[in-house]
Each structure stands twice: as structure tokens, then as C-alpha cells.
Amino acid sequence: MEEVWTTLASKTLVKDRWIDLRADQCRTPSGQEISPYYVLTYSDWINVVAITSDEHVLLTKQYRHAAGRVFWEIPGGGIDANDPDPCAAAGRELEEETGYRAGKIELIATFFPNPASHTNRLHTFLATEVEPVGTQLLDAGEDGLTVHRMPVGELIKKLHHGFLEQALHTSSVLTALLVSGRIGEIAP
Numbered sequence: 001m002e003e004v005w006t007t008l009a010s011k012t013l014v015k016d017r018w019i020d021l022r023a024d025q026c027r028t029p030s031g032q033e034i035s036p037y038y039v040l041t042y043s044d045w046i047n048v049v050a051i052t053s054d055e056h057v058l059l060t061k062q063y064r065h066a067a068g069r070v071f072w073e074i075p076g077g078g079i080d081a082n083d084p085d086p087c088a089a090a091g092r093e094l095e096e097e098t099g100y101r102a103g104k105i106e107l108i109a110t111f112f113p114n115p116a117s118h119t120n121r122l123h124t125f126l127a128t129e130v131e132p133v134g135t136q137l138l139d140a141g142e143d144g145l146t147v148h149r150m151p152v153g154e155l156i157k158k159l160h161h162g163f164l165e166q167a168l169h170t171s172s173v174l175t176a177l178l179v180s181g182r183i184g185e186i187a188p
Contacts, residue, residue, distance in 0.1 A: 100132050
């Protein structure tokens, strides 16, 4: 059995619609106490690697305030209370951000973005047979988000040069391309 820490006490420091920060008092298996140990509680979120029938990946460009600049990304976002499950959230986010809908969407991986301090998980979906169905329905924080189509082969070449700078977007894309057979197995 793997040994885990024991939480002796926990105090919420900040909690609103954007952040839930707590300070835990913990004891390690060897008996050391660590206090405070800060934990950020977030809802799970999803990333969608959306591929059209003519082998283009849907990408977005979006301003990210903490970094102070625009990034290339894949569609994604938080799982809302109204979403019955992560797959429904993936379909909703894809359509809201891009105006496209998937003929097929499947969960291919679940990652922990930062298990040292964050509670949430990232669910990665592969969406195929993606077709335009309407217009974007952007949230206020997505103002200025633009949608782009890039051939799969071009994206693979650009990944070698750090094109997608967000680690979890890169891991989602690489996982989707491996699972779907669009890139070969990575040698051990």
C-alpha cells in the first residue's frame, strides 16, 4: 500500500467563482508536519483535439492575461455545473469556441495538470468528422478568440518548434495524434 499524507486541519483562505484556496496542515508518513500546505481547488476541464474530415486541426488564438499575450491553443474550457459529463462539456466547448460540431467525440486521456497543488483533472477528447454548424458563442473572457484550420501534417512539423506553448495543449495534441494513428509510436 502506498503511504499518503494525513490532513490534520484545513482552512479556506479565499473562495469565489474563480478561485478556491485552502491551507492544509499535513503529516507525512514519517511523521513530519507541513503547515501551511496550499491547495487550489478547481473544477475539471477539457481539451478538444478537433480534426475535420479533410484532415485539418481546429486551433484557436486567444489572449491570456497572466502571460500578457496571445497563444495558439486547442478548444477547451471548464466543465460547467450544467454539463452532465466531461464529454458533453467537450462538445459544448467545441461548438461555443469554434462554431463547429463533431460527428464523433471520444475521451482519450485524463491528466492531472499539477497534482502538487491543484485538485483538478484535464480530460482530453479527440473529435472527428468536425463540421461548421454556426457561429461562436464566446464568454466575456474569450473576447477576441479566433478560429483557425491547420493541416495535421503542418501542425506536426510546428510542434517540433514549440508552436503550442501550453504544455497541456501540447500533451493533448500529441496524445490524440498517437491514439488516432496520425503519428507513429514513440520509440522507448
